[in-house]
Amino acid sequence: MEFRQCEACRQPFRPRPRNPDQCFCSAAACQRERRRRWQAAKRQSDPDYRENQKRAQKAWAERHPDYWRTYRDQHPEYVARNRARQRERAPAPTGVAKMDAWMVEITVISAGCASP
Template identity: 40%
Template sequence: MTFRRCKACGNSFTPWPQAKNQQFCSNPACQNERRRRKQAKRRQESLAMRESDAQYLKDWAAKNPGYWQKYRAEHATYAERNRTQQQTRNQARIAKDAPSSLNPLPSGLYQLIPATAEMIAKDTVWLVEITVLQGPSDIEALYCK
């Protein structure tokens, strides 16, 4: 008798003999999760479904033109909190895009490891020496193309 671990709840279960690839137990909550994941995968993979969803939202917005303005007016504290959080996220994004220094990578010895999805262990590691021959002389040099 084989046992498998449910991908939703993590409990072990005995799969049905008729369902060779069963990954979720028969718990109703787990079956709902299975259906939800399947639907999300379908939506992600199907261009027609994404276009249909986009058209539905567009039609709904056309039928309810003042909905978001009314919602923000009725939930002012939530809207203000969201606005503040968005400004913080925008500032963090701007900070990431800015160059950290004129010479972000100092000379020295580094380990070079290939970044591949199927790599499980660090079986291929090279020791490399990076020497900065000349750094940018001014800020404009960073943005030259």
């Protein structure tokens, strides 16, 4: 069987006989990358999958309310990196910091008002 180049680590590998179309070597990191790419494509193309993932993650987060607080306490470099990235994203009109922000124009209409 011929050698192939892994799409993640670029190292040559021999595809498994039962999976002749194999594009990633069997290293754990490369299999994680394969899974990550598959999930990203699935989220893009399948609204049901995207919705289901969102629900599952929300349910998990509700069962583990302290997870992110603990993670941030134990990973100060993550907090610093995230703050820096949020600052970069903030001025962009499509930044993720305030995806639900609305631009509202308020017009005052005073008709039939008794007091001046």
